[in-house]
Amino acid sequence: MKLDIRYRMHFRYSEPVRESQNEVRVRPRDDETQRVVSFRLTNEPPTKVLSAFDYWGTAVEQVGVRIAHTALELTAETSVDTLPRPAPPPDTPVEALADPDFRARHFEFLDPSPHVDWQTGDSVAARAAAATHSARSVPDLLAAVVAEVRGALRYESGATDIGVSLEELLAGGAGVCQDFAHLAIGMLRSVGVPARYVSGYLFAADETAAGDETAEMVSVQTHAWIEAAVPGAGWCAFDPTNGGTVGERHVVIGCARDYGDVPPVRGVFMGGATAEVEAEVVIGKRPAVEPAPSPGARSWPRAVTQGPPLGSRPQQHQQQQQ
Amino acid sequence: MILARHADALLWVGRYLERTEATVRCLDYAANSIIHLxxxxxxxEIEQLVKTLGLESVAALVGSLEGRRQLFAFLLSDTGNPGSVLSAVSAVREKLRSxxxxIPIELWEEANGLYLRFREFSDAAPPPERLQEVLLMVRRACLAISGVLNEGMRRDEGYAFIVIGRMIERSIFTVGLIVAGYTDPRGTIDATRMLRLTSSLQAYHRRHGHAPDPEGAVRYLLFATDLPRSLQSCLLRAEDRLKDIGATAGALDGSRRKVGLLRARLELGEIEEAMAQAPVPxxxxxxxxxxxxxxxxxVEVVPPLDFPTVRSQYLRPGEAGGLGGT
Amino acid sequence: MAPPRRMYPRAKTGAARLVRAAPWPPSSSMGFVADQTPAPDAGLLDGYRPGPGFDEAFEADGSVREAYRRIVERFSQLDAGELRRLERLVADEFRRQGITFTVYSDEEGTERIWPMDLFPRLIAAAEWDELERGLTQRVAALNCFLEDLYAGEGAAIADGVVPRWLVVSSGGFERNAMGIQVPHGARCNVAGIDVVRDGEGRYRVLEDNLRNPSGISYVVENRAAMAKACSWLFYDHAAQPVEQYGRMLRSTLESMAPGGADSPHVVVLTPGIFNAAYFEHAFLARSMGVELVEGRDLVVDDGTVYVRTIEGLIAVDVIYRRVDDTFLDPVVFRPDSMLGVPGLLGALRAGTVTVCNALGNGAADDKAVYAYVPDLIRYYLSDEPIIDNVPTYLMWDPDQRAEALGRLDELVAKPVGSSGGDGVMIGPHADDEELAAARAAIEADPRNWITQEVVQLSSLPSFTQERLEPRHVDLRPFVLTGERTQVFPGGLTRVAMRRGSLIVNSSAGGGSKDTWVLAPEHQ
Structure with a gap:
C-alpha cells in the first residue's frame, strides 16, 4: 500500500521558553516489510536538525531551539510503501519457548523494563498464567493473551498518562493503545514469550477498529502495538488495541522494549511556562502520480533531513533484530 | 575568556569582601561608641548603623535590636542576615571555591582560612570581650586577601571583576552612609562618624589639618582624588577595569558607559550643584x-541561573502528549 | 618536579637533629628505658614483624629489600614524636588547602582531611617497567573491546569471547552510547587500574575503573606535601616526578578533539562544589589551565556545544566530564537532572564534540566482565596477559556458583557494579550471619555477584602514632589514552589503617602513601 503521512506536532507555551532540546522518533523504519520513499522533518523556529539511529535501529531526529520562543512546531512528512506481512506463525509448541538459546538471544525482551514491570504486583502474571494455561501452541498462547488484554481494558482517551504501572492499569481498566501494548507485553513476558513494543502509524479512522477501514484520508494520532518472538518464525506482530492482525495499514517507526525507548517526542526546555500540545497525523493513499510541491511550502530557509544519514547503521541494526 | 558564571561569582567576591570590611568597621565603631551612650x-545609634549598612528590612525581620549584644550577634554571625560577617565570609569562600x-591558590587559602577561623569564633559564641579579637582577626585576614589580590593575581578578567565588585559595593556604602547622615533623626550631621566609618578620618586630618565639618567631610568622601575610598576614585577604578574587559573580551560596553557617565557628572560638578539645591534627593x-x-x-554578564526551571515535554501514541514536571 | 631540595630550603633538617628534637615515646613495651637516647638502628622499626604475605620493604628473613635500604635507614633515625610532628604539619597543610574528601556514612557527608602516611612506597625501575607494560596491554584490550562493542561490529561477542547477554545486562552498559564514534577508538581516556601483590609478590589486577576513576589529585598533593615535610627523604633517591600530570592529561584530551582541531577547546565538567570530588575537579582544571564548568555553563545550539562566557557563546571541542553517564543529558536520561547538558547526546551522535571518558564504559569494568579481560587480551592483541587477574568465579554460572558457595568462608564475594568496597564480604573475616547474607544475596541475583580467592595484600611499614607497623596496601596507577597510551609513573597507594585489615578505601578509614617510581639510573 502506498501511503502519505503527515505528522504535525505543535507545542504552544504560556510564556517564552528557551533552550529546548528534543529527540523526535517519527521516521518510519526502512526494511523488508516497508520502504520509505521520502521523509522530511521541518521545524519552526527553524534550526539545524541532526539525524542518527539509536541502539534499537530507530531513526532519531534531534531538534533544538536555543532562542526564546513561545511555540514549537514540528512537521514530519513521509511517503512509504508497505508490503503484505508474512503469513501467521506456524503451530510452534509452547515448549520451544523454553530453549535456553532462544531465551538468551531475546533476554532483553523477556526481562521487565521501566514501563513494563509486572513484578511489582501479582495480578498481571496471575491473569496471564490463568489465560494461557491451556494453550499448547505459541499462536494459541498469543491469541489468549490478546483476548485477555482486551477483556481487561476498555479504550478510553485521557484515562492514563505515561508512568502508569501495569498494576494501576489493570485496576483502572481503561487506557489507550500504548497501555494495551504494555499490558500485553507484560503478560507475554511473564509467561516466557519475548515481546516488544512497536511505535508507528495506523491508517484507520478509529484505532480500536482497524479492520473495516474504507476512508481514503484519515486524521488520527500515532499508534502502538506489539511483536512477539516465535521460535522458528521470528517476530510476529499483533495489535491488542483492536484485536486485529497487523498488515499493510500499519507503518512501523521502531521496535524496542517499551514506550520509553521509542517515544515520538521527548525533550526538555528552560522556563516555567505551561504548554498546550496539539498533535495530528494525517494519512492517505498516495496518488499514482508524483505530488506537486505542497502549496503550504514556506519560502524561508529551513532545515530538511532526508533519508538515512549513516549508510552502515541501519543494516547493522536489522541484523540485531533478526 | 571568562565564564559568565565565574565573572558573576568574582563580582560577588569583590562585593562581599568589601561588605565584610564595612560591617567590621561598623562593629568596631559601635563597640567604641555605644558604651558611652x-x-x-x-x-x-544602632538604628543608624543598620540603616547605613542598608539592612533595615532584614533587621525588621529579626525584631528589635535593642542591646549591644543583639546588634553584635546580628552583624557578626546571624546566618539569616546576608550582610553579617559570617554570611559575607561564607559567600566569599563559596564563590572562590566555585x-x-x-584564582591564585593563596587567595583561596586565605579566604578559606578566614572562614574556618571565623567559624571557630562564632561556634564558640564570642563573649563581647572577645569582639575586638574577632574584628582584628577579620580585618587582618581581609588585608591579607587584598594583598594576594593586588600582588599575586594575574591582571585578567577575573581580577577586573573582583575590583569592579569592590568598587561598586564601596560606592554604594559610601553614598548610603552620607544619605543616612543627612537624614539622621538627631538632626545633626556627624562628620567624624562618617569619616570613621569609612576609615578616612586620618586622611582627612592630614589633608585639611582641622576638625571635620559636615560639608567638608561629604565633599571629601565624594570628590577627593587622593582618597582611594572616595566615590570619584571608586568610579574611576571601576571604569578602568571595565575598559580592560572591553579591550580583552569586547563585553560590558553598556556598563562601562553608565559608569563613565556617572563619573563625568561627578567631575563636571553636576552632582555638586544638585546637592547645593536639595542634598537629600x-x-x-x-x-x-x-x-x-x-x-x-x-544583565551584561548573563550568568546562568542557579536553579533553572527545567520542564520536560513528550508525545504519546493514542493521545496528543503532555508536559512533565520540573 | 624540580629537585625537591631546591624547592623548600627551610626543611634542611638533618636526621640527627630530628632525633634530638622530640621526646622519646614513653612506651616501655618496646624495651626502652624512657630517658635513654636511642641507638640509630633502634627505633620506630624495632620489632617490625611483617605479617603474612609479601612485605614491600622487608624480606621474609627480616632483612631490608635493596630499594628500601636508605628509606629504612632514614626512618630508623626518627622517633615517634618527630613523626607525629611531621604528620601534623602535613595535615595542617592539607587543611589549609582544603584537601579533603567526603565520607557519606550518614545522610549528610562529613569532610575529612586527606590522610597520608609518611613512610613512602617505592617501586624499583625494573618492577615498574613490567607493570607499565602490563597496564598498557590491559587498557589497550579494554579500549578495543569498548570500541568493538559500541562503534564496531561486536566481534568479540559474535566470536563468543564474552556472552552478549552478560555485556548487555551490565548496569554500566549504555544503549545510548551505541554508534557514537570517538577519535582513535580511545574510550578509556583515563583508566584507574587497581593492582595488588599476592603472597609471592606478583602483581595482580583487582579491578578496573574505566568510568570516572578519581584519586590523581591526591597523588600530586601527596608528593607536594611529602616534599615540604620530608624533603630530606628525597636527597638519596631519584623519584620520578608527578607534577606533570596536568600537561599529560591536557595533551591526551586535546588529541581527542573531533576532526583533529588545531588548538582544541577543552573543559572539565563537574557536578559542582558540593560533589565529594570537587577538589579534584578544580585541581584538574587548574593544572591543565582550562575552565572548570558546570552543566549550566554549557548549552547546545545547532548540534554544537558552547560555553557561556561574558563574550557570548564559545564552542567546546572536548569535555573531560566527571559527571556520571546518566546525568549527562536530561533529554535522554533523567529529566530532573541539571548536572548535565540538554542535547549533549545529540551533539555526540553528530560528532561535533568528544566526551571523555566515553559513555558506557561501565560495561567493561563490570566485575563479571572483568573475569573475561585476560581472554579479551588474547583475543584482541594475540598476547598473553602480563598481569593476571585475581582468580575469579562467576556466580551466574551454576557450576562455579555451587563450588564457590561450598567454600564461601574462604572467598571474597563482591557485587559486580560496586566501587569503593561497598557490599564486599571477605569470607575468612566474616561471621556466620554475614556469610548467610552473602549466600542469600548471591542466590537471589547471581548475575550481579562474583567471588574471588582472597589475596593476601602486600604490606608496608606505616605509622601508628607510636611506631611503624606493617599495614596492607594496594595501588591505583592511572593510564591515559588518547592518540597513544601512557602510564603515569606511580599512582595512588592506599593503606589499611588496622593491622591485618584488607580494606584500604579512604571511605572506610584507609590512608594513602606517596608512591615513588625510582628512576632507572638509580638501580
Missing part, C-alpha cells in the same frame, strides 16, 4: 544610579 541614645581553578538619586550600574553589569 544612654539606652535611648544607643538605640538611635572559581578555584582560575540628589544623594538618593545618586544612590539609585549606583544600584542601576550594579544591575546593568549583572
Amino acid at each position: 544612654r539606652g535611648d541614645e544607643a538605640r538611635v 572559581t578555584r581553578e582560575r 540628589a544623594l538618593s538619586a545618586l544612590h539609585w544610579d549606583l544600584a542601576e550600574v550594579a544591575s546593568e553589569i549583572a
Whole structure:
C-alpha cells in the first residue's frame, strides 16, 4: 500500500521558553516489510536538525531551539510503501519457548523494563498464567493473551498518562493503545514469550477498529502495538488495541522494549511556562502520480533531513533484530 | 575568556569582601561608641548603623535590636542576615571555591582560612570581650586577601571583576552612609562618624589639618582624588577595569558607559550643584544610579541561573502528549 | 618536579637533629628505658614483624629489600614524636588547602582531611617497567573491546569471547552510547587500574575503573606535601616526578578533539562544589589551565556545544566530564537532572564534540566482565596477559556458583557494579550471619555477584602514632589514552589503617602513601 503521512506536532507555551532540546522518533523504519520513499522533518523556529539511529535501529531526529520562543512546531512528512506481512506463525509448541538459546538471544525482551514491570504486583502474571494455561501452541498462547488484554481494558482517551504501572492499569481498566501494548507485553513476558513494543502509524479512522477501514484520508494520532518472538518464525506482530492482525495499514517507526525507548517526542526546555500540545497525523493513499510541491511550502530557509544519514547503521541494526 | 558564571561569582567576591570590611568597621565603631551612650541614645545609634549598612528590612525581620549584644550577634554571625560577617565570609569562600581553578591558590587559602577561623569564633559564641579579637582577626585576614589580590593575581578578567565588585559595593556604602547622615533623626550631621566609618578620618586630618565639618567631610568622601575610598576614585577604578574587559573580551560596553557617565557628572560638578539645591534627593538619586550600574553589569554578564526551571515535554501514541514536571 | 631540595630550603633538617628534637615515646613495651637516647638502628622499626604475605620493604628473613635500604635507614633515625610532628604539619597543610574528601556514612557527608602516611612506597625501575607494560596491554584490550562493542561490529561477542547477554545486562552498559564514534577508538581516556601483590609478590589486577576513576589529585598533593615535610627523604633517591600530570592529561584530551582541531577547546565538567570530588575537579582544571564548568555553563545550539562566557557563546571541542553517564543529558536520561547538558547526546551522535571518558564504559569494568579481560587480551592483541587477574568465579554460572558457595568462608564475594568496597564480604573475616547474607544475596541475583580467592595484600611499614607497623596496601596507577597510551609513573597507594585489615578505601578509614617510581639510573 502506498501511503502519505503527515505528522504535525505543535507545542504552544504560556510564556517564552528557551533552550529546548528534543529527540523526535517519527521516521518510519526502512526494511523488508516497508520502504520509505521520502521523509522530511521541518521545524519552526527553524534550526539545524541532526539525524542518527539509536541502539534499537530507530531513526532519531534531534531538534533544538536555543532562542526564546513561545511555540514549537514540528512537521514530519513521509511517503512509504508497505508490503503484505508474512503469513501467521506456524503451530510452534509452547515448549520451544523454553530453549535456553532462544531465551538468551531475546533476554532483553523477556526481562521487565521501566514501563513494563509486572513484578511489582501479582495480578498481571496471575491473569496471564490463568489465560494461557491451556494453550499448547505459541499462536494459541498469543491469541489468549490478546483476548485477555482486551477483556481487561476498555479504550478510553485521557484515562492514563505515561508512568502508569501495569498494576494501576489493570485496576483502572481503561487506557489507550500504548497501555494495551504494555499490558500485553507484560503478560507475554511473564509467561516466557519475548515481546516488544512497536511505535508507528495506523491508517484507520478509529484505532480500536482497524479492520473495516474504507476512508481514503484519515486524521488520527500515532499508534502502538506489539511483536512477539516465535521460535522458528521470528517476530510476529499483533495489535491488542483492536484485536486485529497487523498488515499493510500499519507503518512501523521502531521496535524496542517499551514506550520509553521509542517515544515520538521527548525533550526538555528552560522556563516555567505551561504548554498546550496539539498533535495530528494525517494519512492517505498516495496518488499514482508524483505530488506537486505542497502549496503550504514556506519560502524561508529551513532545515530538511532526508533519508538515512549513516549508510552502515541501519543494516547493522536489522541484523540485531533478526 | 571568562565564564559568565565565574565573572558573576568574582563580582560577588569583590562585593562581599568589601561588605565584610564595612560591617567590621561598623562593629568596631559601635563597640567604641555605644558604651558611652544612654539606652535611648544607643538605640538611635544602632538604628543608624543598620540603616547605613542598608539592612533595615532584614533587621525588621529579626525584631528589635535593642542591646549591644543583639546588634553584635546580628552583624557578626546571624546566618539569616546576608550582610553579617559570617554570611559575607561564607559567600566569599563559596564563590572562590566555585572559581578555584582560575584564582591564585593563596587567595583561596586565605579566604578559606578566614572562614574556618571565623567559624571557630562564632561556634564558640564570642563573649563581647572577645569582639575586638574577632574584628582584628577579620580585618587582618581581609588585608591579607587584598594583598594576594593586588600582588599575586594575574591582571585578567577575573581580577577586573573582583575590583569592579569592590568598587561598586564601596560606592554604594559610601553614598548610603552620607544619605543616612543627612537624614539622621538627631538632626545633626556627624562628620567624624562618617569619616570613621569609612576609615578616612586620618586622611582627612592630614589633608585639611582641622576638625571635620559636615560639608567638608561629604565633599571629601565624594570628590577627593587622593582618597582611594572616595566615590570619584571608586568610579574611576571601576571604569578602568571595565575598559580592560572591553579591550580583552569586547563585553560590558553598556556598563562601562553608565559608569563613565556617572563619573563625568561627578567631575563636571553636576552632582555638586544638585546637592547645593536639595542634598537629600540628589544623594538618593545618586544612590539609585549606583544600584542601576550594579544591575546593568549583572544583565551584561548573563550568568546562568542557579536553579533553572527545567520542564520536560513528550508525545504519546493514542493521545496528543503532555508536559512533565520540573 | 624540580629537585625537591631546591624547592623548600627551610626543611634542611638533618636526621640527627630530628632525633634530638622530640621526646622519646614513653612506651616501655618496646624495651626502652624512657630517658635513654636511642641507638640509630633502634627505633620506630624495632620489632617490625611483617605479617603474612609479601612485605614491600622487608624480606621474609627480616632483612631490608635493596630499594628500601636508605628509606629504612632514614626512618630508623626518627622517633615517634618527630613523626607525629611531621604528620601534623602535613595535615595542617592539607587543611589549609582544603584537601579533603567526603565520607557519606550518614545522610549528610562529613569532610575529612586527606590522610597520608609518611613512610613512602617505592617501586624499583625494573618492577615498574613490567607493570607499565602490563597496564598498557590491559587498557589497550579494554579500549578495543569498548570500541568493538559500541562503534564496531561486536566481534568479540559474535566470536563468543564474552556472552552478549552478560555485556548487555551490565548496569554500566549504555544503549545510548551505541554508534557514537570517538577519535582513535580511545574510550578509556583515563583508566584507574587497581593492582595488588599476592603472597609471592606478583602483581595482580583487582579491578578496573574505566568510568570516572578519581584519586590523581591526591597523588600530586601527596608528593607536594611529602616534599615540604620530608624533603630530606628525597636527597638519596631519584623519584620520578608527578607534577606533570596536568600537561599529560591536557595533551591526551586535546588529541581527542573531533576532526583533529588545531588548538582544541577543552573543559572539565563537574557536578559542582558540593560533589565529594570537587577538589579534584578544580585541581584538574587548574593544572591543565582550562575552565572548570558546570552543566549550566554549557548549552547546545545547532548540534554544537558552547560555553557561556561574558563574550557570548564559545564552542567546546572536548569535555573531560566527571559527571556520571546518566546525568549527562536530561533529554535522554533523567529529566530532573541539571548536572548535565540538554542535547549533549545529540551533539555526540553528530560528532561535533568528544566526551571523555566515553559513555558506557561501565560495561567493561563490570566485575563479571572483568573475569573475561585476560581472554579479551588474547583475543584482541594475540598476547598473553602480563598481569593476571585475581582468580575469579562467576556466580551466574551454576557450576562455579555451587563450588564457590561450598567454600564461601574462604572467598571474597563482591557485587559486580560496586566501587569503593561497598557490599564486599571477605569470607575468612566474616561471621556466620554475614556469610548467610552473602549466600542469600548471591542466590537471589547471581548475575550481579562474583567471588574471588582472597589475596593476601602486600604490606608496608606505616605509622601508628607510636611506631611503624606493617599495614596492607594496594595501588591505583592511572593510564591515559588518547592518540597513544601512557602510564603515569606511580599512582595512588592506599593503606589499611588496622593491622591485618584488607580494606584500604579512604571511605572506610584507609590512608594513602606517596608512591615513588625510582628512576632507572638509580638501580
